[in-house]
Amino acid sequence: MSSFGDSLFSDRFGFQAPDAEITVREDAPDVVRDAVLMLGYDSGIGPDSMRDIVCGVLLRRPDPNNWSQGNVENEVQYLINDAPWYKIYDLAERIYAKMLGNYNYSGKDEEFARRLNGVFREHGIGWKMEGGRIVARGSEVFEIATKDAVSTMTASGAPTAANEIHEALKDISRRPQPDVSGAIQHGMAALECVARQYDATTDTLGPIIGRLNLPKPMDDAIRKLWGFTSERGRHLLEGRDPQFEEGELVVTVAAAVSVYLLREKARSGR
The missing domain is CATH 1.20.120 (Four Helix Bundle (Hemerythrin (Met), subunit A))
Structure with a gap:
């Protein structure tokens, strides 16, 4: 996996998609669910820790029969795919909170928020992350x-x-x-x-x-x-x-x- 320490081509040269018209508010489409999960992994949060966070947000018990990394990742993906839309934004806040103030994730909390907001703008999602909180994004x-x-x-x-x-x-x-x-x-x-x-x-x-x-x-x-x-x-x-x-x-x-x-x-x- 890549790390936030690597300078991405689009960041180095300032390329980004134009902001899309806001069309999504009461939903978390697949592009948002995938982004929250992948950005969490990219921040250095491993599958076990990610499962703990997801289960904590959804109040679900981790499957004790899943212990290998691949099975845990599949369990996390299933839980995220099946979660109510608003729980995905709760999950984004919880991931940010885990990184905040932890020297193991120094600077990655803000990079997580920056890249997540980029996804929101690119795909017309009417939310944004400010200071670790998801708030409405208007015109x-x-x-x-x-x-x-x-x-x-x-x-x-x-x-x-x-x-x-x-x-x-x-x-x-x-x-x-x-x-x-x-x-x-x-x-x-x-x-x-x-x-x-x-x-x-x-x-x-x-x-x-x-x-x-x-x-x-x-x-x-x-x-x-x-x-x-x-x-x-x-x-x-x-x-x-x-x-x-x-x-x-x-x-x-x-x-x-x-x-x-x-x-x-x-x-x-x-």
């Missing part, structure tokens, strides 16, 4: 907006708003079922916190929107988004559960507008 604009929002809110003295965005990301990353309604609520709560700070008021977002000095017709768009949030995030109607893409849209817009307001506040000295 490129979603990734930029939310990352920028948290850092800007924190630097601007708006920790409550930053926490709301953090909670929105946690909700939309829940397994096996994302809490899209929760993500929508937290995303707009972040915007409401920023709007209150901008306007120096305790009003709810609805009355504040007209005082935010937003370029028209952005103010109308935010009013409609606020109404959408009320319908899909707080007062749900039977059979009208929000979709992941709708939650991603609301959180993206809320984060982007929050950053705009905080920067505008800093520029104007409000």
Whole structure:
């Protein structure tokens, strides 16, 4: 087997497949199952240790009749092939955790995450590994907006708003079922916190929107988004559960507008 210490051709010359459109969320196709297993082996985790990890995640007893390396590898492959999709992502986290802080795997934890994320991007998987945790991966604009929002809110003295965005990301990353309604609520709560700070008021977002000095017709768009949030995030109607893409849209817009307001506040000295 190769090792992470070897410099691969594609890494040396910077070749990589373009990011595929995200099409997979509630599934772990064979390409993901194979990647998690092979990257674990490539990190130096042997078949016996891998079986211990897999059985620990799936709460299965190792087969005492399998003791040779080939039979153990076959058992591990069977367990992974048969596992529920979300357990595969649990397994990826557990493999990372085994390597983290262990000098025998020095640097291999981050390389495991880097290469696994490459598989996710190449095959349109809507997840990514950050700090050893599997979290939802959105569109490129979603990734930029939310990352920028948290850092800007924190630097601007708006920790409550930053926490709301953090909670929105946690909700939309829940397994096996994302809490899209929760993500929508937290995303707009972040915007409401920023709007209150901008306007120096305790009003709810609805009355504040007209005082935010937003370029028209952005103010109308935010009013409609606020109404959408009320319908899909707080007062749900039977059979009208929000979709992941709708939650991603609301959180993206809320984060982007929050950053705009905080920067505008800093520029104007409000």
